[in-house]
Amino acid sequence: MFRTALRNVLAHKARLLMTVLAVMLGVAFVSGTLVFTNTISEAYQKSSAKGLDQVDVAIRPEGRASHGDTIAKQPRLTPALLDKAAKAPGAGTAIGVVSGFTAIADKDGKLIGGDFQSQGGNYWGTEDPRYPIVDGHAPQGQDEVLIDSETAKRAGYKVGDTVRLSIDGPVLTPKVAGVFTTDDGNVAAGGSLALFDTATAQRLFHKDGSYDEIDVKAASGTSQIALRNALDEILPKDVASTTTGKQLADDQAQQIAAATRDLRTGLLVFAGIALFVGTFIIANTFTMLVAQRTKELALLRAVGASRRQVTRSVLIEAFVVGAVAAVTGLVAGIGIGAGLRTLVSRFGGTIPDGPLIVSPGTVATALVVGILITMLAAWLPGRRAARIPPVAAMGSLHAKATAKSLLLRNTIGALLASAGVAVILYSTTLNASDAQGPMGLGAAILVIGVFVLTPLLSRPLIAAAAPVLRVFGVAGKLARQNSVRNPRRTAATASALMIGLTLITALTVMAGSLQTAIDKMASSALKADYAVTMANGNDLSPDVEKRLKSADGVIATSPLRNAPSRINGETEFLTGVDGATIGKLTALTVDAGTFEVGGTRVVVDHDTATSHHWTAGSRFTVSYEDGKRQQLTVAGVYRSTEMMRGIMLDTATLAPHQTEPSDMQVLVKTSGGATASAKDALVKALGDNPAIRIMDKKDISNRIGQMFTLMLNMLYGLLAMAVIVAVLGVINTLAMSVFERSQEIGMLRAIGLDRRGIKRMVRLESLVISLFGGVLGVGLGVFFGWAAGELLGTKLATYELILPWGRMAVFLLLAATVGVLASLWPARRAARLTMLTAIKSE
Template sequence: MFRTALRNVLAHKARLLMTVLAVLLGVAFVSGTLVFTSTISEAYQKSSQKGFDHVDVAIQPHRQADDKERPGAAPKLTQRMLDQAAKVPGAASATGTVNGFAAIADKNGKLVGEGFGSAGSNYYPGTDGKDARYPLKDGRAPKGTGEIALDAKTADRAGYKVGDTVRISVNGPVLEQKLTGVFTTDDGNVSAGGSLALFDTATAQQLYAKPGEFNEIDVKAAAGTSQDALKTELDKVLPKTAETTTAKQLADDQAKAIAQGMDGMKTAMLAFAGISLFVGIFIIANTFTMLVAQRTKELALLRAVGASRRQVTRSVLIEALVVGTVAGVTGLLAGIGIGAGLRSLLGSTGAEIPAGPLVVSPGTVVASLAVGIVITVLAAWLPGRRAAKIPPVAAMNSVHAVATTRSLVVRNTIGAVLAAAGAALTVATDSKAVMGLGAGLLLIGVFVLTPLLSRPVIAAASPVMRLFGISGKLARQNAVRNPRRTAATASALMIGLTLITGLTVIAGSVQKAIDKMATDAIRADYVVSMASHTPLSPDVAKKISTLPGVKASSPLREAPSRIDGDFQNLTGVDGATIDELTKLDFASGSFADLTAGKAVVDDTTAKNRGWKLGSTVDATFEDGRKGKLTVSGIYKGNALMNGMMVDVTTIAPHESRITDQQVMVKMSSGVSDSTKDSLRKALGDNPAIQIQDKKDISNDIAKMISLLLNMLYGLLAMAVIVAVLGVVNTLAMSVFERSQEIGMLRAIGLDRKGIKRMVRLESLVISLFGGVLGVGLGVFLGWAAGQLIGKSLSTYELVLPWDRMAVFLLLSAVVGVLAALWPARRAARLNMLAAIKAE
């Protein structure tokens, strides 16, 4: 039986090629994802580990878990702690680090680096006058206000040389600095495409902390002292506001964080690989069902000469095992190429990835082979079992070919129950997990019902098919002759288009909701913020308020606090002008009374806390001081404006370092290119500052949604490609099955063009059937998901992208036409006499 199975595989190379390709694509996606994420993760981990070469124990600020007196950040480390750390037994040296954001403009005024990756820090010279972390490549270290050093990659990209004047910004205002040195670094942030600017320590403290304060203290162990021993000595002398961590632990934590950061990408890509494999299951099952049907008499003869049912089933499974193994191995090799290609593609987009080898772990090899083999064998098991159950005499007479009424009733009943249960769960739940389960059940239910649905849906195309004469009539009859086969072929395309349509509906609806929210909630003409979304200097708000043409402006400032004992971020605004800049519906009260000691709160927070107009609450501010706040207004919150707002004068006395998140501006002349330009020039043509009107805000969000949607389209295209292979496979094998019939049609006068047209129309009808089901299901799932989104996004409303849905249906038609090219040509070239004699 083993030899028979191998002989059958080799005898049907062309038929099984499509099946191998379907499995291969899914496996390649799985292995490519694992190779890509492992390679990137390991490259970043090794790069980050180099950053700990000059530290054995790191000292960082620490807040006690039970410290509720000061809701702000933990106190910074002091010069006294640095001196203590340098003197403990086993310490060779101690380095104080101050860091924050620093945007670098190139010579054309454009931002260098990757936004959040634009960092600033201090150059801390040791006893030899050098900072071992940053070896100087050219020039000297910065020694006072107005001097900086840049990493070599940033200097090259921006075209700067020692002696040039560099425009930078750390929190808004433009600073012009003299470039005194260029250094090299193993900093992972720089390796990833960011930038690093160094100041002398006093200047860095002035910009990022306070004089004498540090964000971190790095201690180097003396020869013969272990990291754990040094940590123990440091713990003896440092206060509870400082926490020590060994460099090994920091490296392990960072490696873990990098791995976790890659998990999201890996999970998403594997999910789409799973979709491709799920679609591939239909093709594999379809292929083996047709192969078994074509070899019914052969299998019956095997049974007649003594083969048992198990042996027949086993022979089919052995074929599947061979196919799965070949597909698994080739898919693994293709996946390694995909992983390398993805890394190169990521690098070509401007993202700089640390150098490192391509990582193909044993787990990737095992997973790829297991996926290919298990998926193929499972998909082939049912056809093999069904073939083994056919009595030899019945098989030779082909009386088994027609499905029994009972089996069809059972199938349709199961499909109806699954579809109804899935639809009910999808519509009636508030849980994403339950909705996902419902969507899966609905897809499976519709798949089970597709043989039943195929006849009425395809029959609806009869008027159009009649236009093509006898070829159209025959194509329609062929499409419904074997409903199960048609259903399995169409379902592969249906799944891909369901997901594509559903995502498109959700994305378009969310975009419109955000547009409406921006229009409804904001009266301001412009919102000014840092391009990196880091804190903005209060000098920006002061500067804007004095500009000619500015009608009203207000900062939005966040301050950590505790309200009635619970953590709550307060948003500081200008109580006198905020009403002119926002458009919020108040259930009670208003912005009119928002003065010192007063607060307005969104309706959800008020309801959860049991607050009403006039309620007085206890507040603990950032510096630990306490006070009272009176609720002077309750408004309807949304995704853009929510939380607890107070006048800036309420929180300013308690802030250790005053910064704004953004500034809202209303101009006397409204929104125009000239007013935006005047604001930009007034703020020093600063590339680190972005000035956005409502349309810009909406467009930014639209770009993110479009980027995400295009990525999803690209990933789902894999499922559609697999579906195309399924249509080609089904048609090619169907042509083989109907060789005698096609020969007869040729003999009675149907020419080669008519045969080609018949096969192409059959493919077109099947593909459009899958497309109609996919688009319909996608709209339903998009609507159902929208009901869930609408509960947290009040402006959400269903938007049907008719143009894109038309494109998706057109895509289905194109799939049908392309998939039929080879099978139609093969059918037309059949020798009619040889075909008539064929069994």
């Protein structure tokens, strides 16, 4: 039986090629994902660990915990604490570390390193073992800065050049005192690093007289554990905590692994989808191969082969096919992993140098996935083949599905589909965080249910195309009949395409509805023409609002200033605004009272008011961060939006209680509205600052929606794999169908149907099957998009379902295109069959 199985594989090489390709694509996706994520994880972990070579023990301030009406202050690491650490038993050297966001502009004024990868810090003394200087000297004073060698190379800076940078708003123009090298993982990822002398860094990062961290290097012969124990003995417990360098490296390795794990999981989901789609193709292929070898299998049964041996023979074929596909997919996956790393670098990302990681786990996973998927998909066709009675098979009496089996299948499909719909509808009544699991389960059950029901659905849906097919005469009529001749085969072929289009449609519906909701949110919440923020979302210096207020054409400004407070023993964040202008800059709906901010009168959003049982006119006592208390009055209750919420009070009331005031953003209204000239005036007023983003309503909407658009485009690219596999499935089905119907095609040719008619018949059959899958996919996708939107609507008040009719039409056109392209080779093969040879074939 083993030799028979191998002979069958070699005898049907062309027929099994599509199956091999389908499995290979899925395996290549899986192994490529594992190679890529393992490679970048290993590279970042080694780079991160190397950057901690000078740290044996790190001292960090303890967190603050507020109690009662008092807001605890963050403990500070002082120079006195640094001296104490340096003198601890077993300590070699101690370095005070200061760090913060620092945006560096290139010579064209553009931000280097991206919004979140631009960092700054301090250079310790005249020599800092962390950052070897390769050119120039250590920085001295606020007019000198060091930059990393990668940034200097990318921007073309050299020692003596003037560089434009910003910490929290105002533009600084120091000279490049020197260039240094670093193993900092942030720089390795394409970021930038600027270093000032310690006193300048402390002032710029608002850390006067203190440090963010103290790094201690152990003396020769002292272990990290011994040094940490010595430091724990002398450091005040409520001020600082210690961590060994090894623990820091392990923690960073875990964080990097977690980040790459999320990426790996996301990519593997789509690899799984491609493999799931490929399962239909494999099952379809083996079903047709077994059907074509019915007599051969019956003869094996007649000469003594058992049912188990027949099933085993089919599974051996599947094992060989799966092994070939798995090995080929693994090789292709290694190439994909290397290609992805190159692609990331090509598009501006940087991955630390390191070897390509092909772990034993990756090899094992590729082989197991490829072989197991193929054998599982082939098991049912093999089992069916073994159950055909030898006498019936020898007489070419193919065992068709009985009425009882069809009734059972339709009943199971209806129950599964109903259960899936019920679970999805139930999940829409839950909170968004609790509903994700049930909704995913319901979606999976519904898809399986629809797949089981697809043979039943195929007849009425394909029959609906009959009026159009009649236009093509005999070829159209035959195409319709061929499409429903074997409902199970049609179902498996259409389902492969259905799954890909279901996901694509659902994502498109969600993305379009989200973008509309974001547009409404931006336009309905603001009267301001512009919102000004830091590029990375950090707080702005109050100096920014002062500069904007004096800019040409500006008629109103207001900061949005965040400040912690304690109210009734709970932490609440206050939003400081300009009470005289905030009404001109926002368009908030007031539910009770008046929108009046000034003195001790504040406005509160509806949710906050409800949680504290406040109404218009209520009074409450607030405890500010400086410990002072004040009674405030609720002048009005407004309806919150995604951009505006919380307790708003006048900055004149809030500012005296803040030691380091800073603004989240600044709202600006100009006399001529949002125009190019108005924006230029604001940019000029801020000194062409690369770290500041000036956004009108459309920019705000695009900025928020950019993440969804980018994600959608990535998902389209990933789901293209499933569509490609579906195309292979259509080609495979048509090729097998043409082979099965060789006699029939020969007879059609003999009674007058020309080659063009044969081609048209096969193409129309492919078109009908593909459109059937497309209609099911778009329909399911709209339902899933609606259900997911119901969850989003609980968090986004402006959300409403928007059906992208144009894109859905494009998806159906895509399905039709898939059908036409997939039919080219089978149609050509059918048309080239010789009449007499085809008629004589069995």
